[in-house]
Amino acid sequence: MSKVKLGVKNCLYPLPTTLVGANVDGRPNYIAIAHVGVMALKHISLSMNKRHYTNAGIKENKAFSVNIPSENLVAETDYAGLVTGKKVDKSRLFELFYGELENAPMISSCPVNMACRLHDIYDTQTHDLFIGEIVETYADESVLARTVVDISRVKPLLFDMSSKKYWSLGPALADCWRVGMTIKKKNRG
């Protein structure tokens, strides 16, 4: 197989599109962020350009929410990424609720919400990498299978930079830490 060189091209996609909520100047604000990461069971990261309006609110309150929108919120989610809180009041874009953290406004219409305490900021020239510790997770009953979040019911918006599109989640393929057991057994002889 011959390989084509593409230059420096980030292909670590798709990533789940989130709506990050924070109080900025005492008013709830939301922004669409898909440059996220998982660091450990309780810790997640959000990469946010320093020009964004939301960053100051996260720094001031040391709290934010990460909300997972479903496919039916694709237009609202995209809109929250199109307009800045500097110019547009987004506080009434969504019905909100507060949980454990008084400065982490969460979006009722998103089926999953994580209230996060700001744990640390990894600073780069252009971006604040906000490292959050999840303090409490909230979910709609409609996306739970018993007490576990069923991602196929969440219907997340998967962001891909190359196509600049939101993609849907397809069917499950295989079980982790299991489908590879056949190779493990074969190699043992």
Next chain:
Amino acid sequence: MSKVKLGVKNCLYPLPTTLVGANVDGRPNYIAIAHVGVMALKHISLSMNKRHYTNAGIKENKAFSVNIPSENLVAETDYAGLVTGKKVDKSRLFELFYGELENAPMISSCPVNMACRLHDIYDTQTHDLFIGEIVETYADESVLARTVVDISRVKPLLFDMSSKKYWSLGPALADCWRVGMTIKKKNRG
């Protein structure tokens, strides 16, 4: 909508499953890692438990590869996460090639490969968060639409912790920075 409290539950999924390649003690090794993140256009993060065999090789050589396996490699990918290089020689699990970085072994059968220089390590008690700078990206012609990676042809393995399953990518839903324009126009009146 009434919300159910789930305790501290990380729901920032799915994430793309990668095969991370590194030379450890002079021998290529691969590990399945899905706790990844995007930090900026050129920078990505990998969260790797300090117990893993691969970490020492990344630290020594300051280089690694991030390979994106397709659905057809699900068993091999899972296997690379099931067995440790401490006990099992995984150097011949995949046909490899080297690109710009002499210590970043890349997997020929993965349709997309990113050669990364180690930029920094964000240290936590249990995990090394390796921050990589992408130096060059390689792709199979079969997944390119002109010179752009077509994620629907890549067919990535999407990892979800709640279900402990690999999921497939579904159809595209909408264009980013566009589908929300209808709301923007409406709000302008």
